Amino acid sequence: MEYSENFVNRLLQSKRLVILTGAGTSAESGIATFRDPEGLWSKFDPLELASIDGFLANPKLVWEWYQYRVNIINNAKPNGGHLAITELQKIKDNLVIVTQNVDRLHQKAGSKNVIELHGDIITNRCFDCEKQYLGKTLLPNNELPKCNFCNGKIRPNVVWFGEQLPQKAISDSENHAKKSDVFLIAGTSSEVYPAAGLSYLAKQYGSFVIEINPNETNFSSSADYIIREKSSHAFQNILNILKD
Numbered sequence: 583m584e585y586s587e588n589f590v591n592r593l594l595q596s597k598r599l600v601i602l603t604g605a606g607t608s609a610e611s612g613i614a615t616f617r618d619p620e621g622l623w624s625k626f627d628p629l630e631l632a633s634i635d636g637f638l639a640n641p642k643l644v645w646e647w648y649q650y651r652v653n654i655i656n657n658a659k660p661n662g663g664h665l666a667i668t669e670l671q672k673i674k675d676n677l678v679i680v681t682q683n684v685d686r687l688h689q690k691a692g693s694k695n696v697i698e699l700h701g702d703i704i705t706n707r708c709f710d711c712e713k714q715y716l717g718k719t720l721l722p723n724n725e726l727p728k729c730n731f732c733n734g735k736i737r738p739n740v741v742w743f744g745e746q747l748p749q750k751a752i753s754d755s756e757n758h759a760k761k762s763d764v765f766l767i768a769g770t771s772s773e774v775y776p777a778a779g780l781s782y783l784a785k786q787y788g789s790f791v792i793e794i795n796p797n798e799t800n801f802s803s804s805a806d807y808i809i810r811e812k813s814s815h816a817f818q819n820i821l822n823i824l825k826d
């Protein structure tokens with residue numbers, strides 16, 4: 583698509599660029615989104631698999647589900663979108679990435695300044711005493727991994743439905759959103775709060791808010807500019823604009 587002159591100028595002049603990413607930016611790495619027709623929540627029940635109550639009711643089921651996703655994520659490679667964002671960061675060196683993804687693909691692509699709003703799927707912690715662990719798995723014969731200190735249940739370090747986001751991650755993100763001059767949101771349905779609120783906050787504070795998404799979202803009608811493309815394509819085009 584032909585990008586507008588206003589969009590290109592905003593991008594070139596931007597001194598405080600923030601990119602907010604969602605599951606769609608990892609779709610081209612083969613990691614399923616949640617809310618698309620083919621997304622995970624069309625096949626699985628979120629409250630059973632991604633809530634405290636679900637975990638306490640059936641921790642083995644929840645562990646099997648996370649292990650299934652960890653396997654996919656460990657084998658996934660950053661796509662052209664992640665890699666272009668890493669290159670963008672070399673041009674706009676204070677570029678901040680705020681992600682709702684738990685897959686660490688921005689970091690795998692070499693990006694810095696990544697704020698994880700929903701935790702990550704790679705590390706774990708004790709449900710009871712919060713002790714941090716790395717790479718725990720279900721034990722042979724499907725026994726649950728237990729905490730070495732308190733014998734509590736180990737859980738994934740992700741934010742589940744009904745849980746608070748990490749306080750520093752959300753307050754840092756809000757500050758970056760307020761200070762941004764261009765706020766780019768990519769691959770998110772803008773349905774999950776408080777993450778979705780960041781785009782409105784950025785707009786309220788005068789930022790130019792751009793949506794990258796092949797499909798319409800809840801935020802579309804509030805966007806200052808919309809790129810209806812897949813994120814790999816859009817970010818590579820943006821990189822080319824900034825390189826010229």
Ligand code: NAD
Pocket residue numbers: 603604605606607608609610613614615616617618621682683684685686700768769770771772773774794795796797798799811812813814
């Ligand atoms: P979502 O599933 O609600 O929405 C995905 C959005 O991505 C949709 O609007 C869709 O149109 C768009 N999309 C699909 N393919 C795209 C592409 N190639 N390029 C650009 N956009 C594309 O995802 P969400 O808004 O991130 O919310 C889901 C929640 O689930 C998040 O909180 C996240 O923590 C979690 N999640 C994470 C992962 C991951 O880590 N990769 C995957 C699934 C879900």
Ligand code: ZN
Pocket residue numbers: 708709710711712713729730731732733734
């Ligand atoms: Zn413990």
